[in-house]
Amino acid sequence: MNHHLDDQGLEGLDSDELALRRMLHQAVLDMEPRDGTLDHLRRAVPARRARKRQAAVGMAAAALFIGTAIPAVIHVSAAGGSDANPAIAGQASQSQGGASQGKGPDGGSTGKVGDSSGKTDEQGKESSSEAGQTKGTSSTGASSGSESSSTSAVTAPACTASQLGSTSAGVDVPDAAGTVYGTFRVANVSGTACTVAGAVTLTPTAQGAADATKISVVEHVSGDAAAGLPDPSLYVTQHVLAPGSAYDVKFAWVPSETCPTTSSSGGATGGESSPSPTPTEQDSTAGATTSGVTSQMLTEDGTADGSVVVTYTADDGSTAVSATVSNACAGVIYRTGVVASS
Known part of the structure; x- marks a missing residue:
């Protein structure tokens, strides 16, 4: 016991x-360990402990990765409407009310994961729709003129002489600097639309004391001497003329020299003189000149009579309109491109 x-x-x-x-x-x-068992244990035990530590560290890293990956996947799924739904994200969506809650009838993501109000998807769609409409409206508004012109130009044929049957020309009085502005207007008199190109050609013709070698035509650009002309940004490369509508081509005459003047003897100060009429050109009873006008008209003790006729020819090659700039002998003609008539 x-x-x-x-x-x-x-x-x-x-x-x-x-x-x-x-x-x-x-x-x-009576049992004894084999030779080297002690050495084996000395090596194996630390190795086993190291493997256990590595396994513990790996499990901690995996847990940290899962903890950071789940919110990221849920955020991307809710914001981008992605169909990607890994198993972890699926478990997260199930915890919010079932695996099918984040999917629509067609299998697409509705973006409701993590949304307490359930309106994220609807607001996202409305925002996307409004953004698309705004973008479409702004782009259409910004390029409506060019797109309309280019689209209509494909369907509207080039204007013919019978369609461009109404032309007019106007010349303003010189301004303080002596610059003269003028406008050519061409209208579509037909019942169908047609297209005119943006190329413009003006032809000057010197008359009287005007010197053709001192007259040139250049295109108007910003900052040149013809500040009263429309800005070059208003030029159109192709313009569709609806029935009854018109387009303009404007120009400016900027003189570089004044016309020569005459003395009391009838000679021009510029070195040119007006020949006297021949006896056969005299009226026997009145003693005045009746015919044989000289090529350069000179006024007594005044300025030589010189002018420049500016002619614009439309794309059809036959429709032309002219304007005369008086008291013009030398200078530069600044012209615009085709400008829609206001």
Whole structure:
């Protein structure tokens, strides 16, 4: 009885357990470890501990990756409406009310994951629709003129002489600097639309004392001497004329020299003189010149009579309109391109 209590007090085991322990000790009493076992244990135990530490670190890294990846996937899915739905994101969407909550009837994402109001998708669609409409409207408004002209120009044929049957020309009085502005207007008198090109050609013709070698034609650009002409940005390369509509071509005469003046003797100060009429050109009764006008008209003690006729010919090659600039002998003609008539 005392032995039983001693054994139980020594190991905390009862007598049966102690007997089994002694039997096991006796069974392995004669067994010895192989050579090198101790060295193997010395190496294996630290290696096993290192593997356990690596496994623990790997599990921690995986948990950190999953913890950061789930919010990112949910955010991308909600913002971009992507159909990508990994297993983790699927579990997240199930926790929000079922795996099918983030999908529409056609399988597309509705963007409701993580949205308490459930309106993210509708607002996103409305914003996208409004942005598309705004973009389309602005682009159409910005390029409506060019697109309309180019689209109509494809369908509207070139204008013919019978369609451009109404032309007019106007010349203003010289301004303080002596610049004279003029306008050619050409209208479509037919019942169908036609297209005119943007190329413009003006032909000057010197008359009287005007010197053709001192007259030139250039295109108007910003900053030149013809500040009163329309800005070059208003020129059109192709213009569709609706029935009854018109277009303009404007020009400016900027003199570089004044016409020569005459003296009391009838000679011109510029070195030119007006020949006297022949006797046959005299009226025997009145003694005045009746015919044989000289090529250069000179006024007594005044300025030589010189002018420039500016002619614009339309694209059809036969429709032409002219304007005369008086008291013009030398200078530059600045011309615009085709400008829509206001």
